[in-house]
Structure formats: structure tokens, C-alpha cells
Amino acid sequence: MSKPDLSVQLCDRKLRNPVVTASGTFGYGKEYSGLVRFEQLGGITVKGVSPFPSHGNNTPRTSEVDFGMINSIGLQNPGIDKFIAHPDYLPFLRTLDTAVYVNIWGKTMEDYAEVASRLQAEREGIAGLEINISCPNIKEGGMSFGTSLELAGKVVNAVRQATDIPLITKLSPNVNNIADFARCVVDNGSDMVSLINTFPSMAIDIYTRKPKIAANFGGLSGPGIKPISIKMIYEVSQAVDVPIIGMGGIFSAADAIEFLLAGATAVAVGTAIFSDPQTPIKVIQGIADYLNDYDIKDINDIIGGVEIN
Amino acid sequence: MSLSNFQEDTRVLENKNYKGDYFCITFHAPTISPSVTPGQFVHLRLPNSPDLLLRRPFSIYDVDTELSTLSLIYKVIGKGSKALSQVSAGTTVNLLGPLGNGFPPANKEKLIIIVAGGYGCASTFLVAKTAVNPGCCILGARTRDDILVENEFKQTGFEVNITTNDGSYGHKGIVTDVLQQKLNGLPYNQSASIYACGPDAMLKAVGRLALKHHAESYLSFDMPMCCGVGACFTCVIKIKADSRDGWEYVRTCYNGPVFEANDVFFE
Numbered sequence: 001m002s003k004p005d006l007s008v009q010l011c012d013r014k015l016r017n018p019v020v021t022a023s024g025t026f027g028y029g030k031e032y033s034g035l036v037r038f039e040q041l042g043g044i045t046v047k048g049v050s051p052f053p054s055h056g057n058n059t060p061r062t063s064e065v066d067f068g069m070i071n072s073i074g075l076q077n078p079g080i081d082k083f084i085a086h087p088d089y090l091p092f093l094r095t096l097d098t099a100v101y102v103n104i105w106g107k108t109m110e111d112y113a114e115v116a117s118r119l120q121a122e123r124e125g126i127a128g129l130e131i132n133i134s135c136p137n138i139k140e141g142g143m144s145f146g147t148s149l150e151l152a153g154k155v156v157n158a159v160r161q162a163t164d165i166p167l168i169t170k171l172s173p174n175v176n177n178i179a180d181f182a183r184c185v186v187d188n189g190s191d192m193v194s195l196i197n198t199f200p201s202m203a204i205d206i207y208t209r210k211p212k213i214a215a216n217f218g219g220l221s222g223p224g225i226k227p228i229s230i231k232m233i234y235e236v237s238q239a240v241d242v243p244i245i246g247m248g249g250i251f252s253a254a255d256a257i258e259f260l261l262a263g264a265t266a267v268a269v270g271t272a273i274f275s276d277p278q279t280p281i282k283v284i285q286g287i288a289d290y291l292n293d294y295d296i297k298d299i300n301d302i303i304g305g306v307e308i309n
Numbered sequence: 310m311s312l313s314n315f316q317e318d319t320r321v322l323e324n325k326n327y328k329g330d331y332f333c334i335t336f337h338a339p340t341i342s343p344s345v346t347p348g349q350f351v352h353l354r355l356p357n358s359p360d361l362l363l364r365r366p367f368s369i370y371d372v373d374t375e376l377s378t379l380s381l382i383y384k385v386i387g388k389g390s391k392a393l394s395q396v397s398a399g400t401t402v403n404l405l406g407p408l409g410n411g412f413p414p415a416n417k418e419k420l421i422i423i424v425a426g427g428y429g430c431a432s433t434f435l436v437a438k439t440a441v442n443p444g445c446c447i448l449g450a451r452t453r454d455d456i457l458v459e460n461e462f463k464q465t466g467f468e469v470n471i472t473t474n475d476g477s478y479g480h481k482g483i484v485t486d487v488l489q490q491k492l493n494g495l496p497y498n499q500s501a502s503i504y505a506c507g508p509d510a511m512l513k514a515v516g517r518l519a520l521k522h523h524a525e526s527y528l529s530f531d532m533p534m535c536c537g538v539g540a541c542f543t544c545v546i547k548i549k550a551d552s553r554d555g556w557e558y559v560r561t562c563y564n565g566p567v568f569e570a571n572d573v574f575f576e
Contacts, residue, residue: 027540031563034314035405035538047542055558062535062543064363064389069535073542076558222362274535275354275362277316277405 004291005298006284008042008265010243011166011191013127015042015099015266017284018299019256022247022270023047023103023130023170024073028083030092035277040284042266043099046089048132050106051114053079063203063212068222069271070201072215075105075135080118094125101168105132109151109158116162129165131156131190134172134197135219146172146197152181153188160189168245171195171236173225178232179239186240193236194245194268196229221271223249230262237263237304251279253286260287263304314405314538315340321400322378324393329454330385331428332394333370339377341406345369347435348411348506348529348567351379352537354403358392365389366534366562368432368506369407370458382431382457408537409566412436412504412527419502419525420444422491423467424484424515426507427451430458432529432566436504437465445470445491449484449507453477485514492522500524503570506531516570526570532561539563547574 006017020043026032028046038044056076063070083089093100104115116129133146133155145151156169169185171178173196182193198219203212211217229248236244246264250256251272259267272279287299296302319336327333341351352364367381385394396402415421415436421444423433430448437446443466450456451474462469470487471479480487484507495501503526505515512528519526532544545558546565549572556574559565 025536025540027536027538027542031536031539035316047540053552053557055554056542056545059545060533060543061545062533062541064361066360067362069362071535071541071543076542076545271362274364274541276403277538 002297004288004296006288008299008303010099010245010266011128013099013166017042017287018260018266019280019284019287020099020101020245020266020268021045021273021280022268023132025270025273028089028093029096029100030088032277037281039097040281041098042284043101043127044096045101045103045130045268046093047077048075048103048105048135049077049080049083049115050075050104051080051111051118053077053082058214060212060214063218065203065220068220068224069274070203070213070218070220071198072213072218074215080115084118084122090122090125099127100125101128101130102126103130103132103170104159105135109155112155113158113162116159116165120163120165123165126165128168128192129159129163130168130170130194131159132170134170143172143174146181147175149180149184153184156185156188156190166191168192168194170197172197173199173228173232173248179235182236182240186242190242192243192245193240194247195236196225196232196248199225221249223251223255225249226255230258233259233264234262234306250283251275253283253290256283256287257290257302260299260303261306263306265303314408316403316405317341318401319404321396321398321402323398324396327382327457331382331457332385333380333382334393334396335378335380336402336404337377338379338404341404342372342377342379343374345372345379345407345435346411347439348432349407349409350432350537350566351381351404351406352408352534353393355389355392356396356400356402358389361389361392363535364405364537365393366408366537368529370431370434371438372435382428384428405537409562410564412529412567415440415502417441419500420495422488422501422503423447424488424503424505424507424511425449426484426511427455428457429506429529429531430462432506433504434458434461437462437467440465440467443467447472447484447487447491449473449511451475483514484511485518488515488518492518492524503527505529513575516573516575519570527567528570528573529567530561530565532566534562537562547576548572549574
């Protein structure tokens with residue numbers, strides 16, 4: 001039996017398969033270089049980079065909950081200068097045989113544009129920028145941009161003016177109608193969308209009566225959020241005609257296939273990597289097996305293939 | 310590209326109740342065990358616990374290179390450690406490791422002083438076992454029932470000192486009482502290397518005392534982790550840095566868990 005074609009097209013970049021890592025769960029790549037074979041991955045998305053170095057939030061920053069976890073890391077990062085110059089970051093990422101997406105964020109509109117323009121000047125080895133307008137864990141910027149149609153449009157437009165690198169906008173699920181946000185960011189120049197980010201959540205230690213996270217609230221991820229992700233991806237796929245990178249609770253190939261059927265062109269594995277760093281590789285293998293079982297030659301034949309009742 | 314860390318399906322050889330809430334689990338781990346250095350850890354995926362998504366980090370207590378085994382000591386505290394205590398011999402358990410930067414090799418000229426609070430003895434035992442010249446160790450705990458592996462330390466030739474908060478065994482007080490005496494009693498031409506693991510407050514006190522006596526000291530921090538390899542930024546502690554605040558958050562799994570006391574930003 002011939003191997004099915006797993007490659008997908010994300011703007012000008014052809015990925016060898018549709019599986020990438022989700023921002024914030026794969027560090028800056030180097031951290032997993034001792035455990036994961038990058039040359040087998042469709043791509044990786046690195047942790048959010050801002051114009052300035054950021055300490056992030058106080059500890060504890062994460063808490064396990066049943067079938068999930070809550071995080072409030074607060075986008076700790078070395079800042080764009082160090083990201084560009086230090087051998088552990090962009091210079092390392094350029095050596096990898098996989099597509100590299102750089103997640104960017106800021107406290108102001110100008111911050112987003114600044115990171116984008118700095119990366120425009122250093123674009124070698126960068127397949128795309130993921131604009132993070134959906135992080136629930138920072139006081140300024142982040143989700144406040146992603147839950148207002150006006151601000152979301154403006155920030156994407158500002159980044160678009162600063163770069164011609166392909167843009168992905170990472171959408172927040174914490175809105176009334178996510179399809180409206182997808183349309184808005186695409187109208188303002190986003191080439192793709194990724195969804196969903198995490199859900200604001202809370203866990204309390206009943207013995208100390210303290211929240212389990214220093215920042216009190218964090219973002220919920222894990223398999224429990226998957227059905228919500230699937231619905232939102234379906235809705236967005238009906239609203240816009242750009243590639244969608246689907247994420248939110250993918251732990252297996254079956255999960256990933258559900259995302260593809262709902263309309264995602266690619267999928268991102270996040271929290272599951274903490275459980276098993278080989279999850280993305282296992283997902284790729286499992287998708288290939290599924291296509292073989294159903295004698296499907298090309299993965300694109302299942303994208304958006306859900307048959308609605 | 311070669312892979313430098315290992316992910317291995319190991320087999321549980323034994324999982325015994327050590328005493329009280331403390332357990333000792335031993336794995337056949339032929340891939341991971343040969344490259345373990347003192348103070349490193351493994352990141353363990355609980356078998357049969359699909360509701361608990363995250364791995365658990367444990368210091369490597371002991372390795373047997375001939376039998377290709379490694380052992381951990383753990384205390385049953387929450388859901389994860391309870392589930393681990395119920396794992397039976399023969400079960401397959403997936404480990405990542407050896408992870409982290411452990412304790413540096415001891416300088417033969419210096420007196421090694423191991424300071425361990427509670428199950429901090431687990432991460433420091435290999436220091437004693439691999440030391441060329443035995444030194445002394447100070448094992449501290451709340452009460453007699455929390456003093457672990459005393460005989461094992463004695464068998465390495467180390468002098469063993471015990472402290473308990475309630476005085477139920479050994480010196481009544483805390484480990485730094487004894488550490489102070491040891492440092493005061495050093496001959497003028499003898500310097501010490503301190504290797505410590507325990508609760509944060511203990512590490513802070515040990516670090517301060519070491520700095521006062523100009524003794525080098527290496528502190529192993531026990532922080533909750535998610536990824537164990539530096540990707541998620543959960544397990545950070547404050548390390549002195551050339552930043553506006555004089556510190557930066559550094560990942561204990563990736564840059565530690567062992568840090569020189571002089572580098573740690575104590576508040």
C-alpha cells in the first residue's frame with residue numbers, strides 16, 4: 001500500500017504533515033531537542049515573544065485538575081533582542097528541519113507591531129507569526145485585544161503593516177461569536193487563524209482556602225475542552241476561507257482527525273506533550289493509519305469532511 | 310539528530326512501603342540508569358491514572374549500574390503519589406530522564422557536608438555514595454518517623470547527624486544548628502562543600518549560613534513541574550540577574566534543580 005500524502009499547505013509553506021506544537025507548551029524548541037525528532041513534525045510554535053523581557057507571573061503558575069490543567073505563566077520571555085541574538089532561540093530554530101511559527105504579544109498595539117517589524121528584518125527561518133490576542137493571563141494586552149472586535153482588527157492591521165511574513169491570529173474562545181472575530185482578523189490581513197486558546201478558570205485548595213494559582217485564575221486546557229474547540233472550529237470554517245490551525249485538548253490521532261473533519265487544515269498539540277512528549281509523533285502516525293484504513297490517499301480529502309445532520 | 314534525553318518504558322521491580330507514608334520504588338531502567346549523576350531526577354507518567362495528565366518529577370535516590378535499576382523515595386501526599394503507591398511490581402512505567410543538572414562532583418580537598426530535610430535525603434544520597442572521601446551528613450525532619458535512609462548513609466562511610474524538630478530522635482532543633490557547629494569546628498586550612506536538599510526555608514537558611522562562612526554550597530530545589538524539560542516555565546525560582554529588579558525567574562528543571570547558593574536571589 002502506498003503511503004498517504006499527509007502534507008498540507010499553510011499559505012506559502014507546505015508542511016510535511018498537519019501536526020504542529022502549540023505555543024507555550026514547547027518552549028523555544030531547544031528544550032525538547034533531547035526527546036523529540038523535529039524532522040518528523042509538521043512544525044513547531046514557540047512561546048510568546050514580546051518587545052521587552054518579561055518575568056511572567058508569580059508561582060505557583062500551574063495546577064493539575066481532573067483531566068486537565070490550569071496555567072497562568074504570564075508569558076515569561078527573554079524579549080525580542082535576546083530572542084533574535086541568543087544561540088538558544090532564533091539561531092537554534094533556524095537549524096531545525098521543520099516549519100517554525102513565532103508567537104508574538106505585547107501590552108500595546110505598538111508592541112505587537114514592534115515585534116513583528118523586528119522579526120520582519122530577521123525573517124529567515126520563520127514560517128509565520130502567530131499573533132496572540134487571547135492569553136487570559138496577563139493584565140495588559142493579551143485577551144483584552146482578542147475579546148473586542150475593534151481592538152482585534154486594529155492590532156492585526158498594525159502587525160500586517162509591519163511585516164509580510166504570513167500571519168496567524170490566535171483567537172480567544174471567550175467571546176459570544178468566534179466566527180465574527182475570525183472574519184474581522186482575516187479582513188484586517190491575517191492569513192490564517194488558530195483556535196482555541198484556554199478558558200479562564202480557577203481551582204481552590206480546600207485546606208488552605210487559597211487559589212491553587214498565584215494569580216488566582218488561569219487558563220484551562222486538556223481533553224475536557226475538546227468538544228468546545230471542535231464546535232468553534234466548525235463555526236469558523238463556515239465563516240472564513242483561510243487555513244485554520246485547530247487546537248484544544250488533542251491527545252490522540254482520533255482527536256486530531258475530529259479537528260480536521262471539523263475544518264482545520266492543521267492541528268496543534270499542546271498540554272498532551274507534557275503527558276507524553278511523543279504525542280505529536282503518535283498523532284501523525286495515527287492519522288496515516290486512519291487514512292490507510294479508509295483507503296484515502298490525500299489528507300486534504302478529509303479536511304472539512306464532517307457531514308452535518 | 311541524536312536524542313540526548315531518554316524516554317523509557319521501565320518495569321517496576323519493587324514498590325515497598327518504607328515506613329509511614331514513605332515508599333521506595335525501584336525500576337529496571339537500562340537506558341536511563343547508566344547516565345544518572347547525583348541530584349538528577351526522572352519525570353514519571355503515572356500508569357492507570359488517565360485523569361492525572363501531568364507527569365511527576367522525583368529525585369533519583371539510588372542507581373545500581375550492574376542491575377540497571379534506579380530507585381526513588383516518595384511520600385504519599387496527594388492523588389498522584391497515592392496512585393503511585395498502588396502500582397505493583399511488573400507494571401510498565403514511562404520515565405523521562407535523567408533530567409536536570411545535578412550536584413557538581415566534589416573537590417577532594419574539601420569536606421563534603423550533606424544537609425537533607427525530610428525526603429531531601431533522596432536527592433543527596435548519591436552524593437555520599439559516589440564521594441571519594443566520605444564527609445558528614447545532617448539529616449533533619451519533623452519527627453523520628455520522618456528520618457529516612459540513615460543506615461544507608463552510614464554504609465557510605467559518612468558521619469551521620471540527626472536532627473528532629475520535636476527532639477524525638479537526635480538533636481532537638483533544625484539542621485542549621487548542626488551545620489553551624491560543623492562550620493565553626495573546621496580547621497583553619499579546611500574548607501567545606503555543602504550539598505543540600507529540602508524545603509525552601511531550609512535551603513535559604515543553609516545558603517545564608519554557607520555564604521557567611523565562605524563555604525561553597527549547592528542547593529537542590531523541589532518545585533512543582535509540568536514538562537520537566539524547560540518548556541512550560543512552571544517551576545521557576547528567582548536567580549540573581551543583571552535586570553531591573555536584580556533577579557530573573559529561572560527554570561529549576563532546565564537550569565537546576567541544583568543552584569549555587571550565591572546565585573539564588575533570597576527575599
